[in-house]
Amino acid sequence: MPATARTTTPFDLDAYLDRIGWEGERRPDAATLRGVHLAHAGAIPFENLDAVGGTAPSLGLADLMAKLVHGRRRGGYCFEHNTLFAAALEALGLRVTRLAARVVVGAERFEDRPRTHMVLLAEVPGDPRPYLADVGFGAVTCLLEPVPLTVGAEFHDGGRRRHRLVHAPRRGPLETWVLEAGRQGADGGWEAQYAFTPEPFEASDYEVANWHVATNPRSPFSRRPYVQRLLPDRHLLLDGRVLTETRDDGTVTARKPGDDAQVRRVLAEEFGIAAPEGLRLSEG
Numbered sequence: 001m002p003a004t005a006r007t008t009t010p011f012d013l014d015a016y017l018d019r020i021g022w023e024g025e026r027r028p029d030a031a032t033l034r035g036v037h038l039a040h041a042g043a044i045p046f047e048n049l050d051a052v053g054g055t056a057p058s059l060g061l062a063d064l065m066a067k068l069v070h071g072r073r074r075g076g077y078c079f080e081h082n083t084l085f086a087a088a089l090e091a092l093g094l095r096v097t098r099l100a101a102r103v104v105v106g107a108e109r110f111e112d113r114p115r116t117h118m119v120l121l122a123e124v125p126g127d128p129r130p131y132l133a134d135v136g137f138g139a140v141t142c143l144l145e146p147v148p149l150t151v152g153a154e155f156h157d158g159g160r161r162r163h164r165l166v167h168a169p170r171r172g173p174l175e176t177w178v179l180e181a182g183r184q185g186a187d188g189g190w191e192a193q194y195a196f197t198p199e200p201f202e203a204s205d206y207e208v209a210n211w212h213v214a215t216n217p218r219s220p221f222s223r224r225p226y227v228q229r230l231l232p233d234r235h236l237l238l239d240g241r242v243l244t245e246t247r248d249d250g251t252v253t254a255r256k257p258g259d260d261a262q263v264r265r266v267l268a269e270e271f272g273i274a275a276p277e278g279l280r281l282s283e284g
Helices: 013-020 030-043 061-069 078-091 203-215 260-270
Strands: 095-103 115-123 131-133 154-157 161-168 176-182 190-196 226-231 234-239 242-247 252-255
Touching: 013 030, 013 061, 013 078, 030 078, 030 131, 030 226, 061 078, 078 095, 078 115, 078 131, 078 203, 095 203, 115 190, 115 203, 234 260
Parallel strands: none
Antiparallel strands: 095 115, 095 190, 115 131, 154 161, 161 176, 176 190, 226 234, 234 242, 242 252
């Protein structure tokens, strides 16, 4: 094969698995898919600091490995996380279809929200059901483990969250799937998180969405820091100047770091993130 036709991948499965602390089997099966998904969710934080600094983050695998896996002490948002995770699943022998979803939390009409969230369908050899996998949703209701693409069944992923998939009314030839999260509290109701169809999306599609999310002045991700981390018994969220801790029992506490130096300390000590030099992190 001519040198110009050869392709190489900068993805390093050993380094990735070491980064997320996965020491289990490396098999293309459901148990490995669940375990690696949960390990990734607990190891690499969600953050949008590149966008806050006015830059759309690179989605190239070499750059993602350098930022999220190797020594830069950073995380990323959905396009970064799920691009990296898809490469890991494929290296483990699973087939992955990359999709785009509409984040519909609080929306009256799903169609009013653009497709700005990347999700994955992972296929396990011998299993007739694909799995919805998503390690990049920036919310306390994010998936901890992949869930089978099955209508109506309730899943307790990671033993800590409740999710289910339902169908929305169809407006075209493809089924519209909706991920719902179980609310805590007495009512135990459900809240729609995002909606998607099983139409494959390509790298060029995500480049456009990534640029829009990171640089559009109306995007919430371009205006203020939004950082989250999953810990064994709690979830941390830094939204602008508010640090919120949500424990698994539903207890919520919040505090406000003050100036940039305090926010940087919070990022380093609570999230394990080294914020870029010169980036303004506090508001007002």
